[in-house]
Amino acid sequence: MTALDEDFTPRADAAREAAAPADTSLRPTWGRSARRRPAFSVGFIAACAILCLLVAVAITAPWLAPYGYNDQDYTSILAGSSSDHWFGTDSFGRDVLSRLMYGTRVSLGSAAVAVTVALVLGVPTGLLAGYIGGRVDGFLMRIIDTLLAFPTIVLAIGVTAMLGVGMTNAMIAVGIVLSPSIARVMRAQTLVVRGRLYIDSAHTFGGGNLWIIVRHVLPNAVQPVIVMAAHMVGVALLVEASLSFLGLGTPPPNPSWGGMLREASRFLDGLAIQIVAPGAAIALTLLAINVVGDWLRDALDPRGRVKRVG
Amino acid sequence: MHVATLSSAPPSAKVLRAVLRRLGSMVLTLISATVVVFLLIQLVPGDPAVIIAGDDAPPERVAAIREELGLNRPMVIQYLDWVSHVARGDLGESVITGESVAGAIARTFPRTLHVAVAGLTLAVLLGVPLGIAAALRANSLTDGGIRLLSTIGLAVPNLWLGLIFVSVFALQLSWLPATGFVPITDGFWTSIKYLVLPAATIGLSAMAAITRQTRSAMMEVLDADFIRTLNAMGLRRRLVIWQHALRNASIPVVTIIGLDINRAIGGTVVIESVFGINGLGSLVVDATHQRDFPMVQGVILVVVVFIVLTNLLVDLLYVCLDPRISLS
Numbered sequence: 001m002t003a004l005d006e007d008f009t010p011r012a013d014a015a016r017e018a019a020a021p022a023d024t025s026l027r028p029t030w031g032r033s034a035r036r037r038p039a040f041s042v043g044f045i046a047a048c049a050i051l052c053l054l055v056a057v058a059i060t061a062p063w064l065a066p067y068g069y070n071d072q073d074y075t076s077i078l079a080g081s082s083s084d085h086w087f088g089t090d091s092f093g094r095d096v097l098s099r100l101m102y103g104t105r106v107s108l109g110s111a112a113v114a115v116t117v118a119l120v121l122g123v124p125t126g127l128l129a130g131y132i133g134g135r136v137d138g139f140l141m142r143i144i145d146t147l148l149a150f151p152t153i154v155l156a157i158g159v160t161a162m163l164g165v166g167m168t169n170a171m172i173a174v175g176i177v178l179s180p181s182i183a184r185v186m187r188a189q190t191l192v193v194r195g196r197l198y199i200d201s202a203h204t205f206g207g208g209n210l211w212i213i214v215r216h217v218l219p220n221a222v223q224p225v226i227v228m229a230a231h232m233v234g235v236a237l238l239v240e241a242s243l244s245f246l247g248l249g250t251p252p253p254n255p256s257w258g259g260m261l262r263e264a265s266r267f268l269d270g271l272a273i274q275i276v277a278p279g280a281a282i283a284l285t286l287l288a289i290n291v292v293g294d295w296l297r298d299a300l301d302p303r304g305r306v307k308r309v310g
Numbered sequence: 311m312h313v314a315t316l317s318s319a320p321p322s323a324k325v326l327r328a329v330l331r332r333l334g335s336m337v338l339t340l341i342s343a344t345v346v347v348f349l350l351i352q353l354v355p356g357d358p359a360v361i362i363a364g365d366d367a368p369p370e371r372v373a374a375i376r377e378e379l380g381l382n383r384p385m386v387i388q389y390l391d392w393v394s395h396v397a398r399g400d401l402g403e404s405v406i407t408g409e410s411v412a413g414a415i416a417r418t419f420p421r422t423l424h425v426a427v428a429g430l431t432l433a434v435l436l437g438v439p440l441g442i443a444a445a446l447r448a449n450s451l452t453d454g455g456i457r458l459l460s461t462i463g464l465a466v467p468n469l470w471l472g473l474i475f476v477s478v479f480a481l482q483l484s485w486l487p488a489t490g491f492v493p494i495t496d497g498f499w500t501s502i503k504y505l506v507l508p509a510a511t512i513g514l515s516a517m518a519a520i521t522r523q524t525r526s527a528m529m530e531v532l533d534a535d536f537i538r539t540l541n542a543m544g545l546r547r548r549l550v551i552w553q554h555a556l557r558n559a560s561i562p563v564v565t566i567i568g569l570d571i572n573r574a575i576g577g578t579v580v581i582e583s584v585f586g587i588n589g590l591g592s593l594v595v596d597a598t599h600q601r602d603f604p605m606v607q608g609v610i611l612v613v614v615v616f617i618v619l620t621n622l623l624v625d626l627l628y629v630c631l632d633p634r635i636s637l638s
Contacts, residue, residue, distance in 0.1 A: 146342040149621070150614050151576030154594070161598035161606040162353035164361075238467055242580045245469050246595050261473060265584065271477035279470030287465035 047291035054285060058104040065098035069255045078267060078274065087277045090260070091267040092253075096274055099255040100281055106256040107285070110171045110249075111236040115229055117175020118182050118236075123218075123225065125179070126186025130221075131194055131213055141187070147180040156239050160248050167256075170249040174239045178232055185228050189221035196220075227297045234289035241282050257282050325629060336622050340615060344396060347611045348389050351603055357381075361601055362405050375405065379604070401608035406600045411608035414593055419612065421491050422582065422589035426574040428505050429512025433574075434567060437517040441524025441563075442556070448529055456521060463518025468577045472511040472584035479507060489586030508585045512577045516570045523566040527559040534558070560631055568624035572617050 057064060066086075067073075073085075073093040080088050087096035129140040147155070159173035193199065194217060202212045243249035244258030252259060257278040264274035351358055359376040360367070375381075379402075380388050395402065401411035444456040480488035487504055494501040531537060532555055540550045579591030590609055597605035 142338065142342050143346070146339055146346055146614075149339065149343065149572075149617055150346075150610065151572050151579070151617070153576040154579055154610055154613050157579070157594055157598055158347075158350055158606055158610045159353060161594075161601065161603065162350050163355065164601075165599065241467060242469060246580065246583060248595065248598055258469075261470065265473050265476075269477075269481045271474060271482060275470075275473050275477060279467065279473065282470060283462075283466045286467070287462070290461070290465060 041295075043291050044295045047288040047295075050284060050288040051292060054104055054108060054288075057101050058108050061101040061105055065095075065101040067095040067098040069099050069102040070094065070253050071098070078272075081273050088273045090263055090274055096260070096277055099260060100257070100277055103255040103257045103260060103278065103281070106167070106250055106254060107237055107240065107258075107282070110167065110174075110240045110256075111233050113171045114174035114178065114236040114240065115232050117172055118178035118232060119225070119229060121176065121179035122182025123186050123222075126183035126188075126225075127190050127213055127217065127221075129183065130187040130190025131209070131217060133191075133194075137187070140183070144180040144183050144187075147177075148184070150177075152177050152235065152239055153242050156243060157246070157248060160243060165248050165251070167250045167254065170240055170243045174236050174243070177239070178236060181232070182225060182228060186221065186225050189224055190217055193217050193221045223300045227293065227300055230296050231290065231293040234286045234293070237282065237285060237289070329626065329629070332622065332625055336618060339618055343614045343618065344393050344611065345389070347607050347614070348392055350607060350610070354603070358603055362603065379405075396611065401611070402604040404597070404602050404605045406597075406602045406605075411605050414605065415590065415608055415612050418589045418593045420493065421587050422575065422578050422591060424491070424494065424501075424505060425508045425512060425582075425585075425587065425589070426571070426578045428509035429578070430516060430567070430570060430574045432509050432513030433516035433520055433570065436513070437520030438524050438563065440517070441521040442528055442551075444521065444525040445528035445532065446551070453525075456525070460518040460521040463514055463521075466515065468511050468515045469580050469584060471514060472508065472581040475507045475511055476584060491585075491587045491589075508578070508581055508587065511581050511584075512574050515577065516574055519566055519570060519573075520563065524559065524563050527562040528555060531555045531559045557631065561628060564624060564627060564631065568621055571620045571624075575613060575617065 071094060073089060073095070075093070076082075076085065076089045077093045078089060078091055079085060079093075082088070085095050085097065087100065090096055090099070125140060125144070129137045129144075150158075156170075156173045156177045159176050160169055163169035163173060199212060199216055202216050207215075240249055241256070241258030241261070244256045245262045247262060250256035250259050252263070260278040261275065264272070264278070354361060357372075357376075359372045359379065359381055362375050363372045380391060383391075392402075399412055401415070403410055404414065440456050440459075444453045447453050476488050479485050486506055490504055492501045492504050494505075532551075537550060537555055540554055541547070578589065579594065582589045582591035583595065590613065594606055594609040596602075597609070
């Protein structure tokens with residue numbers, strides 16, 4: 001690592017303070033590893049294990065699930081836990097465990113798609129706003145701040161109302177709703193990176209704006225966005241579950257955790273496994289995503305960790 | 311370090327200018343919010359009039375709806391016309407029932423607000439003391455327990471929490487009514503009985519965020535030089551904590567409470583269907599199912615205006631709490 005742009009004036013120090021993570025290298029590259037990695041705590045390992053398990057279940061659901069997600073057993077309707085149906089059956093006599101397993105697919109899949117949509121919309125917007133600056137920045141930030149004023153679920157309902165109810169539309173709606181947060185972080189990071197010496201030197205070498213953005217700004221500004229995207233999978237999962245619970249997301253008979261809660265809540269008059277199981281699945285997944293997201297943030301931003309511990 | 315409690319805030323021209331700048335920024339946000347809500351209808355794939363009328367509606371009916379919604383005019387004219395009506399409190403009519411959108415919102419919004427405010431109050435009353443307790447006994451068993459509680463609180467979806475509350479406390483134990491709503495003006499205790507479960511649902515998840523923020527803000531302040539100085543001066547610990555530390559820690563906490571207003575409204579919109587409350591949430595969900603575009607736009611606009619205004623109040627509250635902040 002060269003230290004050509006090391007500058008020890010107080011102003012440069014302040015600029016370095018503002019930059020997260022602090023970066024003094026001349027030739028930035030993709031995939032830079034964190035310098036100080038927080039310890040692998042028990043919670044983190046458990047969270048990773050839960051996430052791996054969920055992904056495995058999502059992929060292998062057709063082989064793993066004891067029944068099809070739509071197989072009906074009319075002899076057991078809303079039955080409790082038994083050896084045939086570990087998590088009981090729903091109001092159509094469908095196996096809750098099997099639907100939960102298939103639901104992992106729907107819930108994780110749609111959260112992943114929604115976050116991808118948010119990244120596709122948010123990253124270029126943030127890059128443009130931060131890199132171009134001036135009026136373009138002012139205009140884009142005004143829109144972004146306005147969108148952030150809406151409660152996530154309310155805006156998601158609004159977008160769903162316009163696009164039409166359905167699984168794909170719900171994913172797009174959640175993605176649209178989450179994109180301003182991504183754009184905001186991306187812009188802030190772009191502003192920091194744009195002021196670095198290596199960007200100036202890239203200009204001096206005759207690099208075009210597009211090349212500089214893609215080759216130099218994006219790789220150096222993207223880390224906090226990745227952390228945010230990790231957390232956002234959880235938000236997307238929750239919003240999708242809420243939409244499905246309200247009957248605006250995944251339509252029946254497709255299994256989604258939110259939809260299962262909706263169906264269970266309509267037919268049950270007490271606490272039962274049919275309500276506990278899908279909600280616990282959502283909560284456990286959110287918990288695991290939050291723990292991993294926090295760890296990622298600490299790993300990629302040493303300053304954040306110090307602050308948290310202090 | 312400047313001790314906020316020792317200084318008084320003279321209502322100087324600087325503060326006034328800052329408040330005016332904040333008001334100007336709020337007006338711009340409100341204007342762009344109307345643009346966003348107006349443009350929402352552009353997301354409709356195809357012709358909104360055809361969707362409202364149904365696929366096999368006669369062309370005259372489609373044309374009538376298009377005329378009624380002004381969809382056949384240039385977009386800028388449509389916007390200006392719409393926004394001038396909005397400014398006069400006219401949000402249009404439901405395309406399904408013909409009811410005035412403003413009337414429907416006026417009927418339902420107080421219910422949503424009841425639940426959200428009750429939940430938020432509960433969250434502040436529980437979250438702030440818990441956060442302080444955790445900060446004062448940092449890294450102890452108490453602290454660990456409180457942190458675990460708030461981590462779980464952040465992960466438990468409030469619609470699930472609501473379902474569990476209803477099944478346990480209303481359906482199984484019959485302690486409280488399961489669904490329904492009674493306004494606080496129709497008898498305080500009856501109203502509270504209906505409010506407890508929804509408010510607890512909203513409150514517990516909001517509480518988690520407030521606890522976390524109070525804990526970290528409090529710990530940061532307790533670590534500051536001026537607190538050490540006050541301790542060294544021999545001030546009573548209670549005085550140091552409640553008068554000096556808490557006031558300085560309150561700013562980030564107020565920020566979180568401001569954000570929680572947003573979350574509480576969003577959360578209430580979802581859990582209304584759990585508790586059978588015919589509030590704004592039920593209104594917008596029904597309107598979404600029926601593709602009642604003016605109703606959806608009206609609800610979203612009212613929600614965002616409400617949130618922008620409460621955020622303004624929160625920002626102004628900062629100035630009272632901390633004269634160092636210049637509302638930049």
